[in-house]
Amino acid sequence: MDIILLGPPGAGKGTQASRLEDEHGMVQLSTGDMLRAAVKAGTEVGLKAKALMDAGELVPDEVVSGIIGDKLDDLGAGASVIFDGYPRTAAQAVALDEILANRDRALDHVVELEVDEDALVERIVGRFTCGNCGEGYHDTFKQPAKADVCDACGASQFKRRPDDNEETVRTRMKEYRAKTEPILPIYEARGIVKKVDGMGSMDDVSNAIESALSLD
Numbered sequence: 001m002d003i004i005l006l007g008p009p010g011a012g013k014g015t016q017a018s019r020l021e022d023e024h025g026m027v028q029l030s031t032g033d034m035l036r037a038a039v040k041a042g043t044e045v046g047l048k049a050k051a052l053m054d055a056g057e058l059v060p061d062e063v064v065s066g067i068i069g070d071k072l073d074d075l076g077a078g079a080s081v082i083f084d085g086y087p088r089t090a091a092q093a094v095a096l097d098e099i100l101a102n103r104d105r106a107l108d109h110v111v112e113l114e115v116d117e118d119a120l121v122e123r124i125v126g127r128f129t130c131g132n133c134g135e136g137y138h139d140t141f142k143q144p145a146k147a148d149v150c151d152a153c154g155a156s157q158f159k160r161r162p163d164d165n166e167e168t169v170r171t172r173m174k175e176y177r178a179k180t181e182p183i184l185p186i187y188e189a190r191g192i193v194k195k196v197d198g199m200g201s202m203d204d205v206s207n208a209i210e211s212a213l214s215l216d
């Protein structure tokens with residue numbers, strides 16, 4: 001089963017994708033994570049992407065579609081994939097159809113996380129993760145039980161994404177509304193869009209996604 005998780009920045013796509021990985025053995029393909037890894041490694045893709053990411057603008061379509069195709073080839077035919085943060089433009093949606101068809105794959109579902117945009121800015125600007133294990137935290141909603149110590153692994157180094165500041169978040173939201181939201185009708189016309197309320201607790205959202213996908 002191949003699915004897209006669609007929703008604005010901070011809608012919880014990454015959190016829900018990693019839950020689907022843990023609970024259902026699916027594989028999360030996050031173009032944002034791949035680009036951040038490329039920036040960190042200083043590759044050619046990373047060098048091209050960095051300034052755009054820091055500004056909250058989109059990286060060129062052919063760059064992200066190229067890395068998605070490569071990742072699918074690495075994974076092989078057996079994996080069930082969650083596309084997280086891709087496609088983000090009409091051109092990427094067209095490219096994804098081609099990438100999948102060339103590998104005898106097809107999209108089964110598009111899960112749209114419906115969220116309140118004003119609440120998202122607060123969600124994003126306060127979030128941080130453990131620098132060691134990646135456990136997610138939030139200034140207001142989820143502080144570590146013991147100050148400055150990760151609940152999951154005991155490490156005491158935390159990090160914040162450089163693009164999680166208010167100004168960049170507003171640009172990312174604008175990009176979403178202008179370029180990503182307009183691709184929904186492509187999938188609605190195919191009858192594969194499932195709308196899920198993304199404003200509940202993480203567990204409620206997970207349960208709603210599982211039932212939308214008919215997963216046990």
Ligand code: AMP
Nearest residue numbers: 031032053056057058059064085086088
């Ligand atoms: P994300 O982690 O999904 O919020 O992505 C972080 C940043 O990476 C975005 O603001 C874009 O600059 C870039 N990015 C990630 N995925 C894509 C994509 N599919 N198309 C273009 N840019 C992307």
